[in-house]
Amino acid sequence: MNSRPLMLLRFATSAIEEIGSTPHGKVSIFPVTGGSFEGERLRGKVLAGGGDWVTALADGTFELDLRVTLETDDGALIHMTFTGVRDDANHYLRTLPRFETAAPKYAFLNRLLAVGIGEIRPEGPVHAIEEIL
Template identity: 30%
Template sequence: MNLEHLFTLRALVGESQTANQGPYGDRRYMPVSGGEFTGKHLSGTLLPGGADCQLVRTDHVAELDVRIMLQENDGTRFLLRGLGLRHAYPKALQRPGKNDTTEPPGIYFRQSFHFECPPGDHAWLNGILAIGTGHRDEQGVLIEVFEVP
């Protein structure tokens, strides 16, 4: 399967809020305060107000549930919805320093994405499935997004 790179997404993430442990694990709300996406055919900004509402399960796997509004450089706004998983392989949990803000190797971070676009030049996004692989760093979250043919 040949995946086509759609764009690189950089999300600026605010301070997370965590609810007390429920029957399925901890609920974590991570607000998205902005960012950008850049690609061959799509580029623009992430509008503030989106979020990643996570469930950190008792097996330490985070279920990701993302809703963010994108604005293309031509002014078109559309919704990006993502579901995914993020967890560390055992060796990745042995971080070099407590204050290290970069993510260690060995983190599994994968998502599937759907788009909701208005009629027009970007309506083709409504009919595709995209997948992404990402990582966190000192600036937020960086995700490479690909179209599944």
């Protein structure tokens, strides 16, 4: 499959909210307090208020469900979500981001599918997001 870089996205998170064991698994919420994103076609900051709803599944993997708002350096707001899988045993953290925006300049985001290659760094999660061509 062909892809091209869309952005490098960094999140700042605050203390985890442990919901605990639910019928689907152990649920933890990682609040997003900020961050930044940078790519050839867009750059800006992550607004506080989003988060990643993470469920620890019975097979040892984590199911990710993230919602955040991105603000570009020229003032457009972009609603971003992803689902994904984190499998620490296999060093695998991959996501499927989707975007929604009303800003005409960034409407191309409404029409694409993407894949994120994630990594947990000491300063927070980093996702290299590629557009699927």
